[in-house]
Amino acid sequence: MDPIIQALKTPEECDHFIKTYTALIKQARQKAVELRAQRHSAPNEVEEELYKAVYVYEEILTQKNKRRTRASRTWQMVDKYGIVEAAERIVNRPIEPQGYTFLVESGMQKLTFEAIIAKHPEVFNSEVVMRAKQRLKEYENLPY
Numbered sequence: 097m098d099p100i101i102q103a104l105k106t107p108e109e110c111d112h113f114i115k116t117y118t119a120l121i122k123q124a125r126q127k128a129v130e131l132r133a134q135r136h137s138a139p140n141e142v143e144e145e146l147y148k149a150v151y152v153y154e155e156i157l158t159q160k161n162k163r164r165t166r167a168s169r170t171w172q173m174v175d176k177y178g179i180v181e182a183a184e185r186i187v188n189r190p191i192e193p194q195g196y197t198f199l200v201e202s203g204m205q206k207l208t209f210e211a212i213i214a215k216h217p218e219v220f221n222s223e224v225v226m227r228a229k230q231r232l233k234e235y236e237n238l239p240y
Contacts, residue, residue: 183209184224
């Protein structure tokens with residue numbers, strides 16, 4: 097057992113440790129997403145947020161698969177169409193509530209393609225904006 101854990105003397109200290117480090121883990125995941133997105137040197141805020149969304153999706157896949165997982169098909173779309181059109185195409189796919197649940201639990205629900213598209217409607221096709229807003233309402237009704 098790690099010496100830090102062995103040094104805990106009461107169940108309350110253990111609970112405090114868990115709460116503190118759970119919050120730090122969430123923050124570290126958010127920071128990792130930000131740092132990965134910055135590597136792309138996006139020309140504007142919208143594209144940087146979309147890159148963050150892809151990396152958040154990779155976090156979802158990693159949690160689901162219990163090993164580091166790359167969003168290969170998503171990156172192929174980004175390479176082929178660019179990040180903005182790839183996001184539009186992805187929003188037109190069937191809903192994935194498991195991913196959204198993970199984002200809510202991680203405090204990153206604002207980093208869905210839907211949330212980014214709804215936040216910046218002037219950048220996207222109006223039909224995609226309507227679909228994104230519809231999806232966000234569907235997400236709000238999910239049990240988690």
